[in-house]
Amino acid sequence: MIRLEKRPNPSRLWTGLTPILAVLLTMVVGGFMFALLGKPPLEAIRTIFWDPLFHPQFAGYSRPQLLVKAGPLILIAIGLSVGFRAGIWNIGAEGQYIMGAVCGAAVGLAFYPAETVLLFPLMVIAGALGGWAWAMIPAFLKTRFGTNEILVSLMLVYVAENILASASAGWLRNPEGMGFPGSRNFKQWASVYNDELVINTGMHWGVVAAFIAVIAAYVLMARHIQGFNIRLTGEAPRAAKFSGVSPARIIFLCLGISGALAGMAGLFEVTGPAGQISIDFGSGYGFTAIIVAFLGRLNPFGILLAGLLMALTYIGGELAQLMLGLPGASIQLFQGMLLFFLLATDVFTNYRIRLTGREVA
Amino acid sequence: MDPVLLVASIMVSATPILLAAIGEMVVEKSGVLNLGVEGMMIVGAVMGFAIAVTTGSPVLGFLGAAVASAVLSLSFGLLTQYLLSNQVATGLGLTLVGLGLSALIGSNYEGQRAPSLAKLDIPGLGGIPVLGPMLFAHDFVVYLSLALVAAVWAFLKYTRAGLILRAVGEDHESAHALGYKVVRVRMLAIAFGGACAGLGGAYVSLVRVPQWTEGMTAGAGWIALAIVVFASWRPLGVLIGAYLFGGVSVIQLNLQAAGTTVPVELLSMSPYLITIIVLVIISARGAHGAPGSLGRPFHAAS
Numbered sequence: 001m002i003r004l005e006k007r008p009n010p011s012r013l014w015t016g017l018t019p020i021l022a023v024l025l026t027m028v029v030g031g032f033m034f035a036l037l038g039k040p041p042l043e044a045i046r047t048i049f050w051d052p053l054f055h056p057q058f059a060g061y062s063r064p065q066l067l068v069k070a071g072p073l074i075l076i077a078i079g080l081s082v083g084f085r086a087g088i089w090n091i092g093a094e095g096q097y098i099m100g101a102v103c104g105a106a107v108g109l110a111f112y113p114a115e116t117v118l119l120f121p122l123m124v125i126a127g128a129l130g131g132w133a134w135a136m137i138p139a140f141l142k143t144r145f146g147t148n149e150i151l152v153s154l155m156l157v158y159v160a161e162n163i164l165a166s167a168s169a170g171w172l173r174n175p176e177g178m179g180f181p182g183s184r185n186f187k188q189w190a191s192v193y194n195d196e197l198v199i200n201t202g203m204h205w206g207v208v209a210a211f212i213a214v215i216a217a218y219v220l221m222a223r224h225i226q227g228f229n230i231r232l233t234g235e236a237p238r239a240a241k242f243s244g245v246s247p248a249r250i251i252f253l254c255l256g257i258s259g260a261l262a263g264m265a266g267l268f269e270v271t272g273p274a275g276q277i278s279i280d281f282g283s284g285y286g287f288t289a290i291i292v293a294f295l296g297r298l299n300p301f302g303i304l305l306a307g308l309l310m311a312l313t314y315i316g317g318e319l320a321q322l323m324l325g326l327p328g329a330s331i332q333l334f335q336g337m338l339l340f341f342l343l344a345t346d347v348f349t350n351y352r353i354r355l356t357g358r359e360v361a
Numbered sequence: 362m363d364p365v366l367l368v369a370s371i372m373v374s375a376t377p378i379l380l381a382a383i384g385e386m387v388v389e390k391s392g393v394l395n396l397g398v399e400g401m402m403i404v405g406a407v408m409g410f411a412i413a414v415t416t417g418s419p420v421l422g423f424l425g426a427a428v429a430s431a432v433l434s435l436s437f438g439l440l441t442q443y444l445l446s447n448q449v450a451t452g453l454g455l456t457l458v459g460l461g462l463s464a465l466i467g468s469n470y471e472g473q474r475a476p477s478l479a480k481l482d483i484p485g486l487g488g489i490p491v492l493g494p495m496l497f498a499h500d501f502v503v504y505l506s507l508a509l510v511a512a513v514w515a516f517l518k519y520t521r522a523g524l525i526l527r528a529v530g531e532d533h534e535s536a537h538a539l540g541y542k543v544v545r546v547r548m549l550a551i552a553f554g555g556a557c558a559g560l561g562g563a564y565v566s567l568v569r570v571p572q573w574t575e576g577m578t579a580g581a582g583w584i585a586l587a588i589v590v591f592a593s594w595r596p597l598g599v600l601i602g603a604y605l606f607g608g609v610s611v612i613q614l615n616l617q618a619a620g621t622t623v624p625v626e627l628l629s630m631s632p633y634l635i636t637i638i639v640l641v642i643i644s645a646r647g648a649h650g651a652p653g654s655l656g657r658p659f660h661a662a663s
Binding site for chain 1: 396457468587633
């Protein structure tokens with residue numbers, strides 16, 4: 001008989017090991033999946049995980065992409081992890097990301113074609129506020145009426161997508177775009193373009209913000225009283241209440257942080273890699289960031305590594321699509337499997353496996 | 362707008378959500394929160410479509426969809442019931458896996474048309490003026506979904522197995538102490554919920570659209586989850602919720618087609634906005650009725 005015995009404390013060793021184990025398992029099962037699709041499994045795995053960084057021909061292009069993709073993932077995941085620690089499930093980061101981009105872009109375009117250094121910071125603030133405001137809707141409804149934040153935040157993703165569609169086809173459309181949907185291109189507007197800070201690194205302001213967020217989140221969670229309150233609320237809600245932590249404040253704080261960070265990520269994306277508000281701007285970063293947050297064990301530095309790894313699968317997936325004709329959707333499945341295997345192997349973190357003799361009924 | 366056609370199309374539009382929601386209600390009644398409904402629905406949609414196109418039989422498509430989604434849901438069951446993972450995170454993972462899996466399978470089927478599902482001609486009833494074409498000129502899945510609601514209601518209320526399922530959901534410690542197999546009951550409920558979500562998904566791709574496009578369930582699974590809350594975990598409430606929602610989406614689509622002055626985007630977001638508003642009203646009223654052990658992991662200490 002196999003029996004699970006709850007550990008008094010989560011195993012630190014397994015906390016670090018499970019992500020690695022999950023990645024290995026995903027590689028093995030993903031390899032089988034690729035073989036089923038008639039693609040060479042080892043080559044596919046190598047194309048996804050190795051070639052983007054070290055391929056003599058492609059690495060020059062794809063290496064900078066690593067930070068470009070990892071930036072928004074890390075920024076959003078850091079925000080989500082704060083809420084997840086408190087047991088607050090904001091799964092609508094995609095919507096907050098879109099609203100941040102729309103609000104920030106709208107504020108910027110209101111000043112077109114002004115050239116001033118003040119404009120970009122103003123847009124960043126507007127983006128953060130847009131994401132924050134969008135996250136305040138589930139926060140307010142939860143604290144005021146007890147409405148489930150999971151469902152509300154998710155529903156708001158679809159609402160945000162429709163707002164994005166109307167912005168790109170209507171009120172933010174480029175007046176000189178000959179009637180095509182999509183806003184003005186920020187890449188052609190010097191004081192607003194979120195360009196690479198160091199050439200050929202992929203490092204733009206969003207990546208800088210992501211690194212700052214990692215450090216800030218570490219300080220908040222490990223050193224600050226609010227971080228302690230957040231963790232306490234997640235692990236022992238009753239104890240938190242008795243010690244005077246207001247659940248409503250924690251909800252507003254957590255959803256606010258994650259909304260603002262997701263909104264900022266959207267703004268950095270729209271002024272940088274994406275370049276404009278367009279109907280297909282929402283690229284699913286908000287959902288993938290959920291995987292990043294868990295894969296990083298809700299730990300800021302873990303999220304940094306997980307974000308880089310997930311960015312690697314994005315770039316590797318594109319490369320595999322190009323070189324091996326691997327369907328684009330297989331990478332989405334690959335990422336989902338990663339989360340699944342992580343959750344499965346997590347049993348070792350919280351439980352001890354005991355082999356016992358046959359139990360007497 | 363012809364009221365006969367309106368009611369008939371509301372029934373068609375409500376059926377996928379009704380199927381998914383009644384399945385999820387049983388799952389939640391057993392104390393498990395499966396947030397993967399969207400993922401199971403979309404896998405049902407693609408599997409049902411693929412099987413129906415390949416075999417030419419929509420009925421086989423529905424069967425295949427139910428089986429495929431039930432199998433998928435068992436992976437959620439394995440993780441949450443045996444490996445004791447967090448139900449919220451695992452449900453989300455299931456949705457992400459389902460979306461990826463469906464896109465992968467479906468890429469070969471885009472642009473094809475599904476074989477149409479024959480309308481069930483009920484002798485006698487179909488000939489009634491007005492009511493006949495309104496209520497009795499549908500395919501078998503519409504009636505199956507209604508029968509399923511009645512069956513679930515009777516099962517939970519009148520059978521011993523239904524009582525055990527509710528006991529497990531209300532208080533798993535006590536149910537375990539009484540000797541009921543908590544995990545086994547929950548696994549069965551999860552598989553049932555998966556099969557229902559699969560049927561609902563297949564109804565979207567085989568009847569309502571009828572085509573395969575990536576991500577075509579467009580949040581229907583999440584709305585099904587909201588409807589379970591709206592229904593306060595009662596079968597009749599699920600029926601009312603699904604039909605209300607079906608009504609909203611049909612009216613919204615008709616307004617879009619009629620070309621009103623209301624912006625299209627506002628109309629397309631209205632189902633989601635209304636879902637939020639309904640959730641708020643329900644939660645503000647405070648009448649919950651959620652099963653006592655909902656979402657809590659069960660680990661038998663002895």
